[in-house]
Amino acid sequence: MRSSNKEKQDQIRNERREQILDxxxxxxxxxxxxxxxxxxxxxxxxISPGLLYHYFKSKDELFTTLVEWAMEQSHSTMMYAYQFSGSPIEKIRTLTELILCEGDSAYFMLIHQARTSDGVPESAKRLIKHHSMETYVDQLYPLFKEGQQVGDIAAGDPKELVYCYLSVISGLMLLATQEDEGQYKMKVDILLRMITGS
Amino acid sequence: MRSSNKEKQDQIRNERREQILDxxxxxxxxxxxxxxxxxxxxxxxxISPGLLYHYFKSKDELFTTLVEWAMEQSHSTMMYAYQFSGSPIEKIRTLTELILCEGDSAYFMLIHQARTSDGVPESAKRLIKHHSMETYVDQLYPLFKEGQQVGDIAAGDPKELVYCYLSVISGLMLLATQEDEGQYKMKVDILLRMITGS
Amino acid sequence: MRSSNKEKQDQIRNERREQILDxxxxxxxxxxxxxxxxxxxxxxxxISPGLLYHYFKSKDELFTTLVEWAMEQSHSTMMYAYQFSGSPIEKIRTLTELILCEGDSAYFMLIHQARTSDGVPESAKRLIKHHSMETYVDQLYPLFKEGQQVGDIAAGDPKELVYCYLSVISGLMLLATQEDEGQYKMKVDILLRMITGS
Amino acid sequence: MRSSNKEKQDQIRNERREQILDxxxxxxxxxxxxxxxxxxxxxxxxISPGLLYHYFKSKDELFTTLVEWAMEQSHSTMMYAYQFSGSPIEKIRTLTELILCEGDSAYFMLIHQARTSDGVPESAKRLIKHHSMETYVDQLYPLFKEGQQVGDIAAGDPKELVYCYLSVISGLMLLATQEDEGQYKMKVDILLRMITGS
DNA sequence: CATGAATGAGTTTTCATTCAT
DNA sequence: TATGAATGAAAACTCATTCAT
Structure with missing residues (x-):
């Protein structure tokens, strides 16, 4: 059949794309x-170098696609938090562990590079611009607010708290790229003192 | 005079070198x-591109020199801590502020790049290898220990605490490269809760 | 067909290599x-300059490959002598004419350059080191010895004779690079007096 | 005194020039x-690179000067032959030994390079053009002629003989650049058979 | 006269991208 | 689609020559 043939083709094509992106x-x-x-x-x-250009017009397009993908990925990760069970602080702990241990650091690295390096395609830069830390802060804000109301999280401007939390997490992700992930469990405990204040 | 002439030459040469390294x-x-x-x-x-090669044999040599320099620099910075006045925790606070605000982040960035990126000269890699986080941990260990004895710093394995502190700081340095440094004062407060535990 | 395709590719690649070496x-x-x-x-x-680097990593590698090739070439030439017909001295005459007139002087030139010039890749130098005049002397020694036994060649240490013959030939090859080859027939006659002694 | 001062200056200048040329x-x-x-x-x-340019306008001029010098040098060497004592063939033997052993091969090398290499200044090329092997042949012609008359030298066109002799000598000079000069005495004996024919 | 820092044009080398197969 | 040869523009590096001191 034509159609199934075409579908197969499409599937192969998509698999290749994934393969390349990975x-x-x-x-x-x-x-x-x-x-x-x-x-x-x-x-x-x-695959061969030539074949890359069947799937992506240029290095820049490839990179930009990747950044886009990485951003979606990181957002979904954040949103997971709300689906976890437990109190707000427990949710935050789970999220933290997930981020630090899961080893998706490549995505963060990518975003960080897109943000900080020169020599990055303009298109990627533009994407990133609309995607500052603020976006993430807004995502987590409700969770922290709730945590404060429950009394699990230290008092103070919650925005500032979230911002601080995210900065530290982001920084650690960057570091994580190379370190052998060791005793992160303890680290998370220590880390969270920052926001629980105890 | 011969000698003064020679001295002048040397001075010029050194100035240029610094200028280039900067x-x-x-x-x-x-x-x-x-x-x-x-x-x-x-x-x-x-200066002209050609002149670079009077001072450094190659891009790689230049980079390696820089990494060496950066490592010395960052160590001295750490050692400053002991010269500050006040209790251990106060010294740590001052050090933290110094690091985060002073904007020496370029050095950290450099070291981090040398550590994590591929495409870095082998010579630089080797330098870095002997210069793990451990070195820094050892430098600050006494200060943290003392802080615990005084009761300013939370209980627990001090090594772990220092390691955690340094990781967070390093991560923030990396991030800092681009951010506009804002209200770091507060941040430091929040940050330090991690080690004071209150 | 796969295989024929691959073969074709290989053939093209080899042809290009030869083309470049030539x-x-x-x-x-x-x-x-x-x-x-x-x-x-x-x-x-x-071809384009860039393409050279698909076939040879660098100028040095290209040169070294060439020297290797030239050495093989020159040895085979010497070995030809034994296949010629006639008495030893006739074989030597034929060899001499072949060498002087054939115009393979480029190879000799190359070897000579590799031996005498500075600024030649170390790899080429090393190759050459194991390939002194001695090697050639040994190749021709039996022929000269036989010539002496037959009485065609003057008495005296045959090694010395061969060495002398080869030096003269080599020297002429070097000169020959540029001269217009004229009446070599006579020259060979005169030349051979050196070894026939008459 | 002015003048003596000036003379001294000149002398120093000339010494420097020689020093550079050497x-x-x-x-x-x-x-x-x-x-x-x-x-x-x-x-x-x-000396310093800059100083070269006080004595020679450019690399090309330096090289050209050198070639000129080398040519004069080699001619004088040839002319020496006539001052030696003994029969023509003895004079030739002495000349041959002088040339082969004295190790002025650098000059020959230079001339050869000027003749055969590309990338040589036009001025040097022009100099060389008027200075072919013929010039040398003419210089030695009378000596060989005389040798034939005396019966020391084999019969045949003397021009051809001289040309052949010079070619061989030149070739050996080129080779000599690097070889350790060993038992040239014997070589000369063997070599001369070419022209004595015995 | 003497030095060696400085320049810039010219080479070697690399690599994104195209193209014939 | 898939390959890898081929191109050319750009980057690293060299070196003759100039110039301030």
Whole structure:
């Protein structure tokens, strides 16, 4: 059948795309935009350099796509928090553990690079601009507010608290790229003192 | 006079070197090794590209020199802590403020890049290897220990505490590269709860 | 078919390599390692400069490959002598004419350059070191010995004779690079008096 | 006194020039025009690169001067032959030994390079053009002619004989640049058979 | 006269991208 | 689709030459 043939084609195409994107995050996140050669990505994805251009018009487009993807990813991660069970602080703890241990750091790295490095495509820059820390703060704000009302979280401007929390988390993600993740359980305990204040 | 002539030459040479190194940290820390073109550094230093090679054999050598320098720099910064007045926790607060606000973040950035990026000269990698977080932990360990004895710092394995503190600080330095430094005073307060536990 | 496709690719690749090597001997032998620009070779081979680097990692590697090749070539030439018909001295005459007239002088030139010039890659130097005149002497020794037994060749230490013969030949090859080859027939006659002693 | 002062100045200047020229032959003869950096010559002469330009306008001028010098030198050497004592063939033997053992090969090398390499200043090329092997042949012609009349030298066109002799000698000079001069005495014996025919 | 820092044009080398197969 | 050869523009690096001291 035509259609099933076409579907198969599409599926293959999508799989290839994923395959490339997967390879690309890894390489980009470790070497930066400029430091990454298309041939490296092709290599990592197990295809020829030429084929990359059947799926992505250019290095820039590939990177931009990746950043877009990474941003969605990180947002969903944040939103998970609300689905966890337990009190607000427990939710926050679970979220923290998830972020620090899960090892999606490549995404954060990518976003960070897009934000801080020069030599990044304008399109990626634009994407990032609309996606400041504020966005994340807004996402978590209700949770922290609730935590304060319950008395689990220290008093003070909740926005500031969230901002501080996110900064620390982000920083740690960046560091995490290379460290061997050890005793994070304890770390989370210590970390959370910052917001529980005890 | 011969000697004064020679001295002058030497002085010029040293000044140029500093001038180049200064320009180079800035550029490298923002763009990474690969993303940095020699011409950018030359530009930033206000000299011709060719002249760079009178002072440094190659991009790699320049970068390696810089990493070496950055490591010394960051150690001295840490050691400052012991010269501050006040109780241990006050010293730590001062150090924290110094680090976060002073804007030496370029150095940290550089070290981090050397540690985490591929495409970094082997010589730099080797330098970094002998210079893990442990070194810093050892530097601050006595201060934290003392703080615990005085009762200013929360109980628990002090090594772990220092490690946690340093990780957070390092992470923030990385982030700081680009952010507009705002209300850090408050942040430091919140941050320190992590180690004071109150 | 896969396989035929692959074979074709390989063939193209090999042809290109030869094409480049051919162009390179010519240029290198006339201009020396340093005097030769990659663009000249590319030009002579009718390809773009960039393509050279698909086939050879660097100028040095290209040169070294060439020297290796030249050494093999020159040895085979010597070994030809034994296949010629006639008495020993006739074989030597034929060999001499072959060498002097055939115009493989580019190879000799190359080897000579590798041996005598500075600014030649270490790898090439090493190759050459194991390939002194002695090697050639040993190759021709039996032929000369036989010639003496037959009475065609003058008495005396045959090694010395061979060495002398080879030196003269080598020297002439070097000169020959540029001269218009004229009446070599006579020259060979005169030349051979050196070893026939009459 | 003014004048003596000026003379001294001149003398120093000339000494410097010689010093530079001496250094330059050595380097040029081994590395070729393109392979030689002005800084190498300066180094070899023990002066600063800048100072070279007080004595020679450019690399090309320096090289050209050198070629001129080398040509004069080699001609005088040839002319020596006539001053030696003994029969023609003895004179030739002495000349041959002088040339082969004295180790002025750097000059020959230089001339050869000027003749055969590309990348040589036009001025040097022009000099060389008027200075072909013919010139040398003419110089030695009378000596060989006389030798034939005396019966020391084999019959045949003397021009051809001289040409052949000179070619061989020149070739050996080129080779000699690097070899450790060993038992040349014997070689000369063997060599001369070429022209004595016995 | 002497030095060596400084320049900039020219080379080598790299790599995103295209294209024939 | 898939490959990898081919191109060319851009970057790293070299070096003859100039120039301030």
């Amino acid at each position: 390879a690309a995050v890894k390489v980009f996140s470790r070497r930066g935009v400029v430091g990454t050669k298309m041939s490296m990505i092709a290599n990592a994805a197990g | 320009a180079a940290v800035k550029v490298f820390s923002r763009r990474g090794v690969v993303g940095t073109k020699m011409s950018m550094i030359a530009n930033a230093a206000g | 162009a390179a001997v010519k240029v290198f032998s006339r201009r020396g390692v340093v005097g030769t620009k990659m663009s000249m070779i590319a030009n002579a081979a009718g | 250094a330059a032959v050595k380097v040029f003869s081994r590395r070729g025009v393109v392979g030689t950096k002005m800084s190498m010559i300066a180094n070899a002469a023990g």
